[in-house]
Amino acid sequence: MRKFFVLLAGMVLFLASSLTFIYVKGENDSVNDLLSANVDALADNESSGGLDANYHRIDSKCEVFVSAGMQIDIFGIGIITAKADGKIAIDGKVVCQSKGNETCRPVECSDLYSVILHGGER
Amino acid sequence: MRKFPYFSFVLSLVVISCVSQTKNEPNVQGISVDINKQADISEFVSSFDGYVCLETYEECLVNEIRKLKMVGDTIYVADDTKITMFSRRDGSYLGKIHKHGRGPGEYITLTDFDVFDSRLYVLSNVDREIIMYNASGDVLRIINTGEGFSNLSVIDEDNIWLYSSDSNDSMYNFILIGPDADVKAKYDKFSKNQSYTIEDITFCGSVSDTLYVSQYYDNIVYSLHYDGYVPLYRFDMNLRNTVSQEELSATPLSELHKTYKYKESFRSIMHIDRNRHTLFAETWCFLDGLALKTCFVKADMVTGKSHFYICGYDVDERFPLFDLSDVIGYDGKVLISYLTAFSAKKHGKKYKIGNLADISEYDNPVIVFHTLNY
Structure with a gap:
């Protein structure tokens, strides 16, 4: 009788581990399918140049209000010190408009300068 | 006979110089400008002609002035989505064209506008249309341009010039169209649609039905007429970097901009006017340590002497x-500029100008007038 229970327990254990293996494999297969689909999609885009190239790019300037003596760190230029009250104007804002034939990444003015290191008269 | 060798030498020099002039830019008058000599402000400004505070309430709030035109007593101000009209005398609100949308008679983008005979012409690059409105905002006509354009200039109701900035499939930068979009003339051929524009004022002046035009990074002003597209004036400034005509014609604008974006260089001619022998020009330059600046040039075309003034370099x-406002337009010899209400209040208080200290910093911009001295 004891042997029967040991055998039964072994069979249940075997069945459970088999089912677990099948389930995990199935999960892995679906993840792999998803990954491979993504990779295929990316590869397709790369190979056919399928980036969204339907934009017209418009470059314009950005203006930062300054007081005399104020210092501004502008990416690509460095630190500029305002000699007088007024504005510092820089290139770099990008607006992406539809109906073009190029790729485009918008750039906001706030992306172009970071820190006001020294405040002059406000 | 003894003079013959001398005579033939002089003659050959004349012939050579004529040939080289023809090969490069025939009839172009060069204007040499020394950027290291800042002229006195009185060379450029003869008087301050006051200011107008644009009326402010919810119906007529102006977001940001992208273009301004003054015709008669009306100031037309365009921001991203609408054109608002104000009185030149007291800044009172007169009406607006606010048709931003995708419906009939509406525009997705307000790319540029012009005014002729009290009618407003709105150019939309995305819609590929010019929509003509009356001052009440009724649609009078829609002209399908077929291609996207970045600037327009209305000569009269039958002639509209369009500029494409190397960025459409018409393959010409300047196209003159009629009321049915019929092409009457086209100039400045390009080879590839770049789909790239730098915001700029291409149509920078006029004399009767001839326009002055300029393109970004090009230091030459051209005259544009039904009959021709001819280079007129070239600004030779002693900046650290010069974009040559060869580089300009061989390099896409986006590549040029990558190269020169933050380098001292000439950018654009915003306005030009000639009065007898005096030439006045407003240009944009990128200057080391100052970034983008409005630079004025006044040149005597007889003597060749020129004056240079960097606006906002210092406050006179x-x-x-x-010096403190941004140039936005011209009305003859009157220079029109603007300040945000915040700046106007601050500077009005500091320099004790009229009642500017009393305005609200949340008001619409303040329009400023100066008479130029040329």
């Missing part, structure tokens, strides 16, 4: 608002 207390 005789005309403080000339």
